[in-house]
Structures are given as C-alpha cells and as structure tokens.
Amino acid sequence: MSNANGTMNLTLKVWRQKNAQTAGKFVTYKAENISPDMSFLEMLDVVNESLILAKDEPIHFDHDCREGICGMCSLYINGRPHGPKRAITTCQLHMRSFSDGETITIEPWRAAAFPVVKDLATDRSAFDRIQQAGGYISVNTGGVPDANEIPIPKVIADEAFNSATCIQCGACVAACKNASAMLFTSAKITQLALLPQGQPERYRRVQSMVAQMDAEGFGSCTNTGACEAECPKEITLTNIARMNFDFFSAKLFREEEVHEVNHG
Amino acid sequence: MSELKQTFNSSLGKKLIMALTGLFLSVFLIVHLGGNLLLFSNDNGYSFNMYANFLTHFPPIEVIAYLLYLSIIVHAAYALILTINNRKARPVSYAVGTESPVSFSSKNMGLLGSILLLFIVIHMGDFWYQYKFTHNVGYKEYRTNVLTGERTVTAFTPEKPDFEHSMTYDGNTEITRVKDLHARVASSFSLLWYVVIYVIAMVALSFHLLHGFQSAFHTIGWVHRKYKPIYEFIGTWLFAVIIPLGFAAMPIVYYFQSLNK
Numbered sequence: 001m002s003n004a005n006g007t008m009n010l011t012l013k014v015w016r017q018k019n020a021q022t023a024g025k026f027v028t029y030k031a032e033n034i035s036p037d038m039s040f041l042e043m044l045d046v047v048n049e050s051l052i053l054a055k056d057e058p059i060h061f062d063h064d065c066r067e068g069i070c071g072m073c074s075l076y077i078n079g080r081p082h083g084p085k086r087a088i089t090t091c092q093l094h095m096r097s098f099s100d101g102e103t104i105t106i107e108p109w110r111a112a113a114f115p116v117v118k119d120l121a122t123d124r125s126a127f128d129r130i131q132q133a134g135g136y137i138s139v140n141t142g143g144v145p146d147a148n149e150i151p152i153p154k155v156i157a158d159e160a161f162n163s164a165t166c167i168q169c170g171a172c173v174a175a176c177k178n179a180s181a182m183l184f185t186s187a188k189i190t191q192l193a194l195l196p197q198g199q200p201e202r203y204r205r206v207q208s209m210v211a212q213m214d215a216e217g218f219g220s221c222t223n224t225g226a227c228e229a230e231c232p233k234e235i236t237l238t239n240i241a242r243m244n245f246d247f248f249s250a251k252l253f254r255e256e257e258v259h260e261v262n263h264g
Numbered sequence: 265m266s267e268l269k270q271t272f273n274s275s276l277g278k279k280l281i282m283a284l285t286g287l288f289l290s291v292f293l294i295v296h297l298g299g300n301l302l303l304f305s306n307d308n309g310y311s312f313n314m315y316a317n318f319l320t321h322f323p324p325i326e327v328i329a330y331l332l333y334l335s336i337i338v339h340a341a342y343a344l345i346l347t348i349n350n351r352k353a354r355p356v357s358y359a360v361g362t363e364s365p366v367s368f369s370s371k372n373m374g375l376l377g378s379i380l381l382l383f384i385v386i387h388m389g390d391f392w393y394q395y396k397f398t399h400n401v402g403y404k405e406y407r408t409n410v411l412t413g414e415r416t417v418t419a420f421t422p423e424k425p426d427f428e429h430s431m432t433y434d435g436n437t438e439i440t441r442v443k444d445l446h447a448r449v450a451s452s453f454s455l456l457w458y459v460v461i462y463v464i465a466m467v468a469l470s471f472h473l474l475h476g477f478q479s480a481f482h483t484i485g486w487v488h489r490k491y492k493p494i495y496e497f498i499g500t501w502l503f504a505v506i507i508p509l510g511f512a513a514m515p516i517v518y519y520f521q522s523l524n525k
Contacts, residue, residue: 079362113353175364210274219275219352220275222370224371241486251267252271
C-alpha cells in the first residue's frame, strides 16, 4: 500500500523493443508519487508523460476502453497476465494491489504467434484469423425474428453466454506454458456449438478453426489450467474439452469436410 | 495428406494419442501391481515364478506386451514432439516465471515422464531383458506333495541352457522346475541404491498420474459434472496413491527382509 504521503514510489522494469525486427531489453524506470487509486494503465500514463517531457520515447502499450470489456489491454505483470488479481484486465487493476517501493516487471505477451509490434504492444491478429476461419454462423437476413422463437434450455443458454464473454485479450496464450490458444479457440467454438443456430456448421467450424489455430503456431494443451486461472472473463477449461470432443467426432465419425476454399 | 493422417498430425490429434496410450499404460499398472503382489506370498517365490513363466509363455499376453512396449515408445515420442512444438510456440521466454496458481504435476509432466522413462529402461533391462534374452537368471525346483501341500525348494541347474520350465509327477509329488526371477528380484532389492531409484521413480509416477490420468479424460473431451469427480477420485487415490505405494512397498519390504538374513 501507500507511504505516509498517501502515494507510492515504484521501480518499473519495462520491456522496450523498437520493433519486431530488433532485439529488445529491459529498461528500469522510477514511478514516483503514484496514487494507489490509479489504474495500472494510468500509472503508465504518468510515467509516459515524464518520458515525453524528457524528450524520451514513451512506453507503447495496447489499451482502448479501460472498462475491462474491449480486450485490448494486455501486459504480463510480475509473472501473471493482467497482474496479480483474479478475473480482471490490466485496466481494472489498481495500484493499491502493489506495495510502496515494490519493483514491478512488465513484459509483453510472449508467443511466436503474437509478435511484438513495439515495447509491450503485440500483434494479436492471429486470433482474428482463427475467428475468420469459422467463428460465425451463416444466416439469411430478413425481418426481425420473434424473441424466444427458438426454445433454448436456460442452462445451455447460460453456458453459451459464459463462453461468449471471451474478449480475445490473449491472456490465455500469455499464461499457458505452451503458448496455446486452446482456451480462446474453444470458447469461440463452444459459444456457437451449444446453440441451435450454430448446429449446421458445427463440425466444419471446429475443424477449420483448429486448423487455423495450428497454422498460426500456437502450442498444445496440457490441461494445466493457467489459462482458466488468468482469464479476465473466467472462461473454463470445460470449453477445451468440448472442443476436443467435437473435433474428434468431426474427424473420426462424421462426414463434414473442411472446405479449404472458404475456410483457409 | 489423408484425412486420418491429418487428424493425428493436428495438435489435438497428437494429444489424443498421448491420452490413449497414457490410459492404456495406466490400466496396465493395475494388472502389473496385482500380479506382482505375489512377491508378498512368502512361498520361496513359487507363485511369483510361476506367474512370470505364465506371462512369458501365454501368447495373448505376449501380444499385449508388445502393444505395451509400443505404447511406451509412442507416448514418449509424441511427448517429445509436442514439447518441441510447444517450445517453438514461445521462442522468447518470460523474465519472471509464471506465478499462476497451477499444480506442480501439470507443470512438470515432461520431467516426471523422463524420470519414468529412464526408470523403465533400468527396470526392463534388469528383469525383462535378463529373463527373456540371457542365461543370467537361475532356476528353482519346487517339490510339492499334492496330498499335504507341503513344498520343498532347491536350486536347479538344467542340462540345456535354453531350458524354460517343466512340470512332472513322481507319485504324489509334483515337481516344478522354473526360472527363478524371484531370486533376481530379491538380490536387486537388497541393494540400497537400487531401492532408492525405485522409490524416487514411484514418487515421480505418483505425480505423473495425479495429473495425467484425469488430464487424459479432458483431452478426449469427456468432461461432465457427473463423471469428472469419479475419474478425478480414481486418478488421485488409485493411480497417485495406492498404485505407487504398492509398487514402492516391494523394494522396501525386500530390502528390510534382506537385512534380517
């Protein structure tokens, strides 16, 4: 917590990297007179202001809504994606979660599939390509259908909705010792596979998305559960089991093929 | 690439192979422990030697045995392939190691598995290889009185070195001559360093199965709130506690028995 003045002085070890081509290194900064009520990103804003005033290059990091719902912020803080608290994103992490005088190490997501763009910002477009490979349903547009026209049991609707809360931040990949994207991919598959609207493309979808996930160079799952523990939206490992089951059903027992032309 | 080949070359397919071979090896452990409990039957190795002879001369068991050796190799080979791929997926590692709350077992499956593979090589080299491919294992002759059940035992040296076993009758006496694996086990387990290797390997086995057994079900995709507690219970108590304890008890008990001789 804070010192006698009600503020905090911290030492930051921040990963600085010019671009994907050049090697990066840790640079140490002092963050002084930080309010414990600041969010982690606001603390970095304060550090950046002083860097700009000193005509230094500010630290680059991804952020957008700062409300914990967009999935843009990242940061691997002291060995944990999104910092030490459960079920929140970095923008929702407050400096009161640290103590005065602490040294905080900040690293970008580390994965071959998430190359560093600059400093702490990584290119997470691999997730977009997995989504594009099959994370949708094909429907005809038309008049607005009646609500509850298609009956869906409450438990199933809840489960699908839980999977759908994934914000694509990539903390699962960052936390996984194998840099595996299975929690993300399985959530995106499950949110559709559980619902009636997702059925026509269910077995084609799982094959296309898993193929894209492999092509992006993510690792495999060892059911360690670090992803589940670090997910800001508390997506569960059960999604991965569901994906596995659908994948093996599709590959070993069903007729659906992956259409290379349409599905990458 | 054929569809099935594609399936088993995918990340999930490789994990399926790991899960299926792992489960097969786990089931084998139950049988292996059950059979080896004959070491505790205190009959100068009669039932254990007969059991070892049965295992090596009953064709269906021999087929399963080779399936088992193949499973060990495939399980280890795929573990290596997956580990290399997983390393490639994170070329630059973190400066601060993970602080995520995850189990020791699940983080160290590769290390635990490597210890087990090394153990299996030592273990099979000392018993299986010696029994099947060398003349280093001696013989025993058991004379059992069929009426009273009284049994005497003597060492026996066959005329031909390829002798396996025989059973003949002399009046009411059943004469069984069989390879004496029991003596080899007893002499190995009288060495302290050997016992230590076994105990370390069984600790590794315990942690490997604590994660591995339930993880295999997860990989196959069988996660259901009704069944998950059942295989978690079996994975913890049977595979991570009872089976490693049972196996570890054999070298430990034999070691202390050897001290009293």
